[in-house]
Amino acid sequence: MQHLEITLNKSSRLPLSDKRKEIMMEVIIYLFITLFMYTAASKILTIDKFTSTLGKSPLIGSYNVIVGWAVPVVEILISLLLVVPAFRKWGLYASFGLMTFFTLYLAYMVLSGNELPCNCGGVISTMTWQQHIWFNLGFVLLAIAGLILHKKK
Amino acid sequence: MMNNIKKTGLGLMVAVLAFSFSAFTTVKRSTVFRFYKTNMMYPSASDPAGYQYYSGDMCASGGDICSAEWDIGTYSTPADGAGLPTTGVTYQTGSVLNGHFDL
Numbered sequence: 001m002q003h004l005e006i007t008l009n010k011s012s013r014l015p016l017s018d019k020r021k022e023i024m025m026e027v028i029i030y031l032f033i034t035l036f037m038y039t040a041a042s043k044i045l046t047i048d049k050f051t052s053t054l055g056k057s058p059l060i061g062s063y064n065v066i067v068g069w070a071v072p073v074v075e076i077l078i079s080l081l082l083v084v085p086a087f088r089k090w091g092l093y094a095s096f097g098l099m100t101f102f103t104l105y106l107a108y109m110v111l112s113g114n115e116l117p118c119n120c121g122g123v124i125s126t127m128t129w130q131q132h133i134w135f136n137l138g139f140v141l142l143a144i145a146g147l148i149l150h151k152k153k
Numbered sequence: 154m155m156n157n158i159k160k161t162g163l164g165l166m167v168a169v170l171a172f173s174f175s176a177f178t179t180v181k182r183s184t185v186f187r188f189y190k191t192n193m194m195y196p197s198a199s200d201p202a203g204y205q206y207y208s209g210d211m212c213a214s215g216g217d218i219c220s221a222e223w224d225i226g227t228y229s230t231p232a233d234g235a236g237l238p239t240t241g242v243t244y245q246t247g248s249v250l251n252g253h254f255d256l
Contacts, residue, residue: 026160033164034171041175052209083164085157 021149028146029082032095035139036079040072057109074098089150096143103136185245186230188237189220189254199244204237207256216253221245 016024043050051068054060060067078098081091110129127135188204189211195203198218212219222245223237231237 030167033167037168037171038175041172045179048208079168085160
């Protein structure tokens, strides 16, 4: 009976070994590093277009140059946090925060009824604003998963 | 300790690769520029007439053609407001963005 109880208790948990959990967390981290470094490079190299697009946003307006440079710099800094194992927890928290912030900004822009700037200045420019929201939500969930896996480590 | 060094190295490699790939794909398009359809008297996207160059984002929602990419070949980098030459340029299929030009 005791053996049966132990078996039942074990089967109620997710069947993931520590090794698998570590691999999943590594994959999540590398996905974020790839995303942030890819988008940071694109924004920096097309900074005129990026800041111009931001200038059309009613939330950003005349702060477009500051915000335009701040976003890729923050993305690079978060990537560096994620690279170093000792700081990965903070990198994941920062990733969660940044992606949540981006998602809320996109949702506000779509729901506010304001005239939306063209996507042609965007980084992942083939997406519509609505698709971008779902894309970002996916990464918010990934960040949460990464934090849970890191906690269980 | 060794494991952490390996993880850091791999993370750095991923970061550098992603940054480099993005930079390469952005810079590679140095003869391809996005021109804005400022004159809708020429409504066809593949007609070079009616296009002007602007470095910023000049599109607004609403409309069929706001901008399209053109390979300008040997012409020099256009300045803001410059018209698209009508010869020696190649329309980039699939590059049209919907909307309308809004200065």
